Amino acid sequence: MKIAVIAVQGAFREHIAALKSLGAEAYEAKWARDLEGADGVIIPGGESTAIGKLMREYDMLEPVRELARAGKPIYGTCAGMIVLAKRIEGEDTTHLGLMDVTVRRNSFGRQRESFEAEIDIPAIGAPPFPAVFIRAPHIVSVGEGVEVLATYEDRIVAVRQGNLLATSFHPELTDDYRLHQYFLNMAQAPVAH
Amino acid sequence: MSNVGTDRVKRGMAEMQKGGVIMDVVNAEQAKIAEAAGAVAVMALERVPSDIRKAGGVARMADPTIVEEVMNAVSIPVMAKCRIGHIVEARILEAMGVDYIDESEVLTPADEKHHIDKTKFTVPFVCGARDLGEALRRIAEGASMIRTKGEPGTGNIVEAVRHQRMMQSAIRRVQAMSEDELYAEAKNLGAPYHLLKQVHDLGRLPVVNFAAGGVATPADAALMMELGSDGVFVGSGIFKSENPEKYARAIVQAVTHYQDYELLAHLSKNLGQAMSGIDLATLREEERMAVRGW
Numbered sequence: 001m002k003i004a005v006i007a008v009q010g011a012f013r014e015h016i017a018a019l020k021s022l023g024a025e026a027y028e029a030k031w032a033r034d035l036e037g038a039d040g041v042i043i044p045g046g047e048s049t050a051i052g053k054l055m056r057e058y059d060m061l062e063p064v065r066e067l068a069r070a071g072k073p074i075y076g077t078c079a080g081m082i083v084l085a086k087r088i089e090g091e092d093t094t095h096l097g098l099m100d101v102t103v104r105r106n107s108f109g110r111q112r113e114s115f116e117a118e119i120d121i122p123a124i125g126a127p128p129f130p131a132v133f134i135r136a137p138h139i140v141s142v143g144e145g146v147e148v149l150a151t152y153e154d155r156i157v158a159v160r161q162g163n164l165l166a167t168s169f170h171p172e173l174t175d176d177y178r179l180h181q182y183f184l185n186m187a188q189a190p191v192a193h
Numbered sequence: 194m195s196n197v198g199t200d201r202v203k204r205g206m207a208e209m210q211k212g213g214v215i216m217d218v219v220n221a222e223q224a225k226i227a228e229a230a231g232a233v234a235v236m237a238l239e240r241v242p243s244d245i246r247k248a249g250g251v252a253r254m255a256d257p258t259i260v261e262e263v264m265n266a267v268s269i270p271v272m273a274k275c276r277i278g279h280i281v282e283a284r285i286l287e288a289m290g291v292d293y294i295d296e297s298e299v300l301t302p303a304d305e306k307h308h309i310d311k312t313k314f315t316v317p318f319v320c321g322a323r324d325l326g327e328a329l330r331r332i333a334e335g336a337s338m339i340r341t342k343g344e345p346g347t348g349n350i351v352e353a354v355r356h357q358r359m360m361q362s363a364i365r366r367v368q369a370m371s372e373d374e375l376y377a378e379a380k381n382l383g384a385p386y387h388l389l390k391q392v393h394d395l396g397r398l399p400v401v402n403f404a405a406g407g408v409a410t411p412a413d414a415a416l417m418m419e420l421g422s423d424g425v426f427v428g429s430g431i432f433k434s435e436n437p438e439k440y441a442r443a444i445v446q447a448v449t450h451y452q453d454y455e456l457l458a459h460l461s462k463n464l465g466q467a468m469s470g471i472d473l474a475t476l477r478e479e480e481r482m483a484v485r486g487w
Contacts, residue, residue, distance in 0.1 A: 008449050009212040009233060011205075030450060045209045047233040047269055054231060054449060079209070105268060111292035112315045114202045117195040134205050135270065135292070173205045 001187055004029035004038035006064075008054035010046020010079060014172035018180045035063040040073040040187040043080030043096075045134065045170050048105065052083050052095035061096055068098050073163045073186040081166035082137050089140060099164045100143030107138045107155070119169075121150045121158060124178040131157070131169035138168050198315030200337070206270070206293065206317055207338035207401035210234060210424055214414065214445050215403070217241045217428040219259065221266035227431070230441030234270040234293065236426070237263035242299050242346030243429035243468065246480065252300040254282040257289060264290065272319070277486050278304020287316040293338070295319045298485035299345045299428075308486065311335030321405065323356045323483060325363035325392070326382030330487075332400055333385045339398055341422070342483040343406015346429050348470035350407045350416065352483050357404055357420045368396045406483065409434075409467045411447035411460045418451035435465030 003019050005012045007028035019026035019042075026042075029035055041064055043051065055061050068074050074096075076084040083095040087102040108114070114135055118128035131152070139156035142148065150158035150167075157168040163186060171179040196202075213233030218224040219241060227235045239255040240248060254275050264271045270292035275282035277296055282303070286294050296309055298321050311318040312335035321342035322328035328339045341360070343353030363382075367389060370378060375393055379386040391399045404417030405426035414425045425448050427441075434440040443460040450456050478484075 007212070009231075011208045011211060013211070014208065046211070047209065047213060049228060049269060050213055050231040050233050050445070054445070057446075110290045111206055111270060111317065112287065112290060113197060114206065115195040115197045116199050116202055132201055132205055134202060134209060170205060170209075173201060173208065 001025060001039045001184065002027065002037065003040045003042060003184075003187070004035050005042045005044060006051065006055065006060065006080075008058065008060075009050045010044040011170065011172055012044045015042045015044050015077075015180075018172050018177045019184070022177055022181055022184060024184055029060070030058070032059045032063050035060065035067065038067060038072065040075070040183065041067055042183070043074070043076040043083050044172065045078035045080065048079035048082035048095070051079050055083070055095065064096055065098060068163065071163050073165065073183055074098065075165040075183045077167050077170055077172060078134065078136055081139075081168060084164060084166050086143075099159070099161050099166060100146055101159060101161075101166070102140045103137045104140050105137050106135050108133055108136050111135055117152060119150050119152050119157065121179075123149050123160070124182050129171070129178065130174045130176055131167075132173045133157075133169050136168040139166075203317035203337035204400050207319070210270075210338075210403075211401055212449060213424045214441075214448050215272065215424070215426045216431050216441060217426075218263060218432065221262045223432055223437070224263045224266045226438055227441055228267045228269050230438060231445040232269060232441065233424070234272055235263060235267060236272045236274065236295065236428075238274065241429040241432060242482070243348070243433055244346075245299060246346045254279070254286065254300070257285065260286070260289060260291060274300055275309075276300040277302040278307050278309060280309050283309050283314065283318075287314055291316065293317050293319055296336075297321065298342055298482045302485050308334050311337075319403070321486060322360070324359040325367070326384045327486070328360060328398055328402070329382065329384035329388045329392070332388055332398070336400065338401045338403065340403040340405040340426055342486075343404070343408070344473055344476070344481065344483050345406045346482070347407050347473060347476075348409040348430060348433075348468040349473055350409070350413045351473060353404050353406045353408065353417060354420065356483075357417060357422055360398075360402070361421045364392055364397060367392050408444070409470065410464070411443040411457060414444045415447045415451035415457055418448055424448065429468050433468035439464055440467075
């Protein structure tokens with residue numbers, strides 16, 4: 001199984017290491033052509049404005065949308081969640097615009113308010129997940145067909161919509177790879193559209 | 194139960210900046226240009242380093258009004274500089290909600306013996322280093338990100354190259370050492386053993402390692418990535434060039450695609466005049482910023 005990790009900016013190396021440790025083939029995608037034949041895509045944490053802008057300039061948005069339409073799993077962490085969202089609060093433009101959610105950027109505050117917390121994610125079972133929130137976004141509202149996987153203090157921080165997965169936090173910064181495994185399981189059992 | 198200001202949160206913030214460009218700005222307008230060009234963060238300053246050189250005298254933390262103006266103008270992280278050892282400037286910047294503090298040799302040092310104990314802060318710090326020993330001393334004090342010092346405000350990449358070369362070659366040397374050799378090496382470098390052991394095991398610094406000081410062109414930025422930097426700070430190089438928007442966009446792309454030479458050729462075309470450079474041999478010893486800090 002070949003997972004393309006968008007590598008225009010951000011913490012892509014950590015995602016690749018996590019996927020490889022789970023036995024998947026993972027590689028850096030810097031151009032549209034790198035997305036051909038991918039069985040799944042991860043959009044890492046980083047700066048969503050920079051990642052969105054570069055993906056647009058390198059014509060990577062449409063190939064990712066095509067993979068999504070073909071039922072391949074797409075996972076966005078933090079900035080990646082913003083890139084996936086159909087609506088970004090206070091902004092007219094979106095990036096991939098795939099996931100039927102409204103996100104609020106930097107919703108927990110500035111860097112000094114960034115935090116770690118243990119959160120329950122029933123879909124991956126016990127124990128609680130060590131979630132690292134860095135200038136993190138959260139999901140303000142979800143459309144129909146979006147499953148809320150986790151909340152933190154009443155804010156939605158993990159969601160799934162068919163083959164799309166998004167978290168406000170950064171599993172790639174911990175050594176708990178259960179969410180990466182969950183994502184790989186999605187790739188093995190594609191969701192029909 | 195949530196924890197703020199942990200190592201993972203502070204270092205993680207820098208991890209998110211990797212492969213990106215952090216640009217010096219002196220007002221809201223420049224900050225917006227930087228953000229639109231794809232900068233991953235901006236450094237809010239009263240003057241860029243080349244103007245600090247020209248102005249002379251004591252260079253201090255920027256007026257908080259400027260930092261606030263920049264913070265209100267953009268949604269990307271905002272960094273700001275305090276003087277080496279100036280605990281109170283750092284506390285002021287932290288209180289204002291700045292996302293990252295650069296304890297910087299570009300400003301006039303406030304303490305000739307002690308850097309700030311950065312472990313006591315919730316906000317993360319970046320510090321300059323010329324070699325591995327200096328980097329590990331800063332990390333021991335709580336720095337969550339390291340950058341080369343380079344020679345800021347000169348548009349001359351030679352010092353940044355020297356520092357990154359020294360860092361990377363020392364890392365390779367340490368990686369090859371036997372575990373018992375690390376004790377003596379820790380003494381040689383003046384670095385804590387436990388951090389040196391991490392370098393030995395990881396084959397890199399335990400925190401993100403950026404290039405800074407003298408980056409003037411897309412090719413300079415790509416060179417620093419080639420030498421193993423995780424990302425690049427550009428100070429005077431953007432807003433002292435003839436066409437800041439073009440330079441900013443070109444340098445962002447050069448960092449992402451630093452090994453794509455055809456693209457770099459394309460990016461380097463018709464950029465207009467780069468910032469004017471300074472031959473370091475013409476600088477007097479007291480004008481050199483890289484030698485500040487220890």
